[in-house]
Every structure is written in C-alpha cells, then in structure tokens.
Amino acid sequence: MLAERIIPKVTWDDIVLSQQEKHIIRLIAEQVNKKSIVYDRWGFRNKLSRGLGMTVLFAGERGIGKTMSAEILANYLNLNLYRIDLSSVVSKYIGETEKNLRKLFDSAEDGGVILFFDEADALFGKRTSVKDSHDHYANIEVNYLLQRIEAFNGLAILATNFKSGLDEAFTRRLRFSITFSKPNVAQQAQILQRVFPSETPCDDLDYPFLAQKFKLNGGSIANIALNAAFIAAIQQKSVDMQHVLDAIKIEMIKKDRMINERDFQWQKS
Numbered sequence: 001m002l003a004e005r006i007i008p009k010v011t012w013d014d015i016v017l018s019q020q021e022k023h024i025i026r027l028i029a030e031q032v033n034k035k036s037i038v039y040d041r042w043g044f045r046n047k048l049s050r051g052l053g054m055t056v057l058f059a060g061e062r063g064i065g066k067t068m069s070a071e072i073l074a075n076y077l078n079l080n081l082y083r084i085d086l087s088s089v090v091s092k093y094i095g096e097t098e099k100n101l102r103k104l105f106d107s108a109e110d111g112g113v114i115l116f117f118d119e120a121d122a123l124f125g126k127r128t129s130v131k132d133s134h135d136h137y138a139n140i141e142v143n144y145l146l147q148r149i150e151a152f153n154g155l156a157i158l159a160t161n162f163k164s165g166l167d168e169a170f171t172r173r174l175r176f177s178i179t180f181s182k183p184n185v186a187q188q189a190q191i192l193q194r195v196f197p198s199e200t201p202c203d204d205l206d207y208p209f210l211a212q213k214f215k216l217n218g219g220s221i222a223n224i225a226l227n228a229a230f231i232a233a234i235q236q237k238s239v240d241m242q243h244v245l246d247a248i249k250i251e252m253i254k255k256d257r258m259i260n261e262r263d264f265q266w267q268k269s
Contacts, residue, residue: 002089002104003082006116008071015068016183016190016218024178025069028056029076031175032155051151055173057120059163060180063219066159069178070116073155080113086122097141105148113154120158121165142167149173183218185211191218195225201238206266213263214248224251241266 017025031038031054039045039052058066067083074081089100108115117123123145146169149156160166163179171177183191188211196202210216216224227247232239245264252259 001085002100003084003115006067006071006074006081006083008075008081010068010071011075012072014194015065015072016187016194017065017069018181018187021065021178021180024176025073028054028155028176029073032073032077050173051153053152053154053156054175055149055152055156055158055170057163057166057171057174057177058157058159058180059161059178061161061182061217063217064180064182065218066180067116067118068218069180070114070157070159073157074114077114077155079155081116082108082113083116083118084123086117086119090123098144101141101145101148105152108152108154110153115152115154115156117156117158119160121160121162124158124160124166124170142169146170146173188216188221191221192216192225195221196229196239200229201232203238203240204268205239205244206241206268209266210244210248216248216251220251220255224248227251241268 012022015022035052039048045052058069060066070081073079084104089097089104091097091100104115124142146167149170150173158166158170158174163171163177185208189207192205192207192210196205224244224247227250228239228243231243231246235243237243245266249259249264
C-alpha cells in the first residue's frame with residue numbers, strides 16, 4: 001500500500017498556532033475553495049502552463065502542528081487525506097520508485113484528495129552529482145516527481161523537519177511555505193488546556209505552571225495527557241496535577257531527559 005488514509009478528527013479550535021501560521025493555513029483552504037472562480041471564471045486556467053493544483057510546505061520539528069494542520073485542511077475542505085508511505089514508494093530497485101510514483105499520482109489525479117508527504121526530504125531531496133548509475137536513476141526519479149507534482153490538480157503537502165534538505169526545484173514551485181515555530185509558554189498552556197477531551201474529569205490543573213516548568217511540544221503533550229488519564233482511571237479519580245506530573249516523568253524517561261525532582265514540586269495556590 002503506497003498511502004495510508006488519515007481520518008481527520010481535528011478542527012481549527014483544536015490547534016494552537018501563531019496568528020501568521022493560522023492565517024496562511026486559512027489562506028490555503030480558501031484558495032482551494034475559490035479555484036473555480038480564479039481559474040475558470042477569471043481566465044487563469046489559460047494563462048498557466050502547469051497543473052492547477054497547489055503544493056505547500058510545512059517545515060519544523062516533530063510535534064508542533066504539521067500533521068494536525070493537514071488534518072484541519074482535510075476536515076474543513078471535506079477532502080480525503082492520504083499520508084504517503086515512503087517505505088513503500090521508495091525502492092532500491094532501479095525504476096521501481098518511478099513506477100510507484102506513477103501509480104500514486106494516477107490514482108489521485110482527479111484532485112479530490114490531499115496528498116501528505118511526511119518526511120518529504122527523503123523523496124524531494126537535493127539531486128546529486130552523477131557518480132554512478134544509481135545516482136543517475138535517483139536523479140531521474142526526482143525529475144519525474146517534479147513533473148508529476150507540477151501537473152497534479154489537487155493539494156500536495158510536503159512536511160519536513162529539514163527544509164534545507166529539499167531540492168530547490170521543488171521549493172521554487174511552492175505556493176506557500178510555513179516554518180512552524182516552537183510554542184511559547186502561553187501557547188503551551190493553551191495546548192495543555194485543549195488536549196483533554198471535554199468529557200475528561202479534571203481537578204484544578206495548573207496549566208501555566210506546567211507550561212513554565214516543562215518545555216513541551218504538541219506531540220509530547222498529547223502523550224502526557226493520555227498517560228495522565230490512564231493513571232487517574234486506574235486510581236478511579238479525576239485527573240489532577242499529580243497525575244499529570246507523573247505522566248511528564250514518564251515522557252521524560254522515554255526521551256532520556258534528566259529529571260530534577262524540584263521541578264515537580266507543586267503546591268495548590
């Protein structure tokens with residue numbers, strides 16, 4: 001299977017971004033909605049030599065909103081979202097990657113889907129100087145990918161942790177590019193507050209304290225909330241600060257981060 005369908009569950013209210021980041025994502029959504037006006041009624045279809053789709057880049061480290069933003073777009077636009085499985089697409093055998101790409105784009109050609117290329121630098125990386133036949137065919141694959149994404153009529157989202165690793169031929173053709181910033185303390189507090197479902201019983205969680213003490217991204221916060229909920233459920237209690245602090249320790253241990261017990265000292269004000 002070359003792509004995995006993601007069922008989008010998040011909306012604009014679920015994500016915490018800067019005003020500029022959210023503005024650009026909304027602009028992407030509205031441009032998709034207004035395609036028929038601009039391309040057909042206003043005549044831009046006859047002026048463009050390339051496809052009528054849109055390629056955008058979401059850059060930034062893990063856990064800061066790239067996948068969530070793709071889900072929000074799919075949800076808002078009522079389009080199917082497919083995450084491209086690079087392990088299935090990229091092949092060590094000559095010609096197989098191009099064959100897989102052809103299947104992928106042919107099946108999505110009607111433009112009724114969003115293609116989400118996670119870790120896009122693995123596929124859209126810089127072309128290399130040709131030293132052997134492998135380099136030659138790798139460059140052919142990048143050239144073919146460039147042609148297909150140019151002709152694609154839908155929305156293609158490239159997500160990467162390493163923007164500098166992308167081939168300039170792709171970055172020149174981007175309609176939009178967002179480098180997601182790390183959430184500041186106030187944004188972390190908002191993410192913590194929104195991560196618990198409304199049905200979850202929570203007991204006076206001190207979100208500003210948690211955000212100030214622990215530098216957390218969205219991915220870590222989601223794990224912490226889930227672990228805290230399970231700890232509370234096992235104890236048959238509402239989620240309280242001790243449960244969240246214990247869950248933060250679990251997350252820090254997982255990431256081999258040093259634990260300073262003083263950071264976990266909290267008193268109810």
